Amino acid sequence: MEIALAKNYGFCFGVKRAIKIAEEHPGSSTLGPLIHNNLEIERLKKDFGVSLANSLEEVKAGQATVIRTHGIPKNDLERLKEKGGEVIDATCPFVTKPQQIVEEMSKEGYDIVIFGDENHPEIKGVMSYAVGPVYAVLSVEQLEKLHLKERVAVVAQTTRKIEEYNKIVNYLIPRHKEVRVFNTICNATFENQDAAKELAQKADVMIVIGGKQSSNTKQLFSICKKFCHDSYHIESKDELKKSWFENKKLCGITAGASTPEWIIEEIIGKIREFKV
Ligand code: F3S
Structure with missing residues (x-):
């Protein structure tokens, strides 16, 4: 046969990178499981002493902590830094990008629309970078209920389908004077x-x-x-x-x-x- x-197949670029970062920091802990694979988490624990903290509260003072690929909210990052340990950022660069866009665009006065699930950790993180109005929507129906200003900037959760994202963008363009669209989808x-x-x-x-x-x-x-x-x-x-x-x-x-x-x-x- x-x-x-x-x-x-298998690991994407962001996960490969996060594992390498964890291996390079033996004895650190990860805030939440690094990946959804128990065997790999056990291997990191056994071979590199990388432990798991399930929440910010579980992170010990002075403990070096690895941030997972989908990032964390800005506030949590500050609280983590206050604990005094080294903060090792393994946020996937494809997630850091929308965080930066949201921060920049909202500072410039754009209303922010994120096509994604507001309960997902990645989106909670991305939303936290806005300094003004920010909305996470999953459908045009949800968009219709919003009262957006004339200038809107849009990003998508990395795992969304482009066809679905297009529907959101196509709804916004004829209704607003300026729509800044960023393709933040990861393939x-x-x-x-x-x-x-x-x-x-x-x-x-x-x-x-x-x-x-x-x-x-x-x-x-x-x-x-x-x-x-x-x-x-x-x-x-x-x-x-x-x-x-x-x-x-x-x-x-x-x-x-x-x-x-x-x-x-x-x-x-x-x-x-x-x-x-
Ligand atoms: Fe992986 Fe980063 Fe894409 S973690 S799925 S390469 S957003």
Whole structure:
């Protein structure tokens, strides 16, 4: 049986960078889990002594703390600094960008519209950089209820779909004198999804690797299942069954955005050991 990896899979640039930063700061703690993958969090703890603080309150005074890829609100950052420990910023640069845009545009007097979920940590962080009116919306219906000034600046949550963002922008342009639009969408998630779809169409069996709680892995799995009936979502090599691969010609592999390379390699190794 042949084994093929999807063209794009696994860690995005921002997560790879955050893990490297955590590894470079042994003994630090992360504010919230660095990624949605328990095995990787355990590895960071075991090999680098990187511990987990679930909230600001849990951060000990003087403790070096790593900020996760989706950033934190400005106030929390200040409170963290007050604790006296080193603050190591692993916020993804694709998230820092909208934070800066929001700060700059609102200082210039623009009303800020963010296309995103106000309960998501990334958006809570981005919103906190506004010095004037700021609104997070998920639909045109929500936009209709707002009373915006003539000058509006718009950014999007990094994981939103461009087609949906266009609807928000298209609503605003004819209604305002000036609309500053920033494309802050990150394509990493979609690249993994497109590649999974392409491979699932050819494969006889698809293995989707990633945390059972990881929403982007679950999404990958549902895409694969649509195109390849024999698709399986697993977290570690122990879940593999030889029978899945019997009489199959092509096994496709993909992995969620928080699945480390070493887990993927272990799984491929075990599939090869089946000698099917
Ligand atoms: Fe950054 Fe995009 Fe990943 S925003 S954390 S590179 S999904």
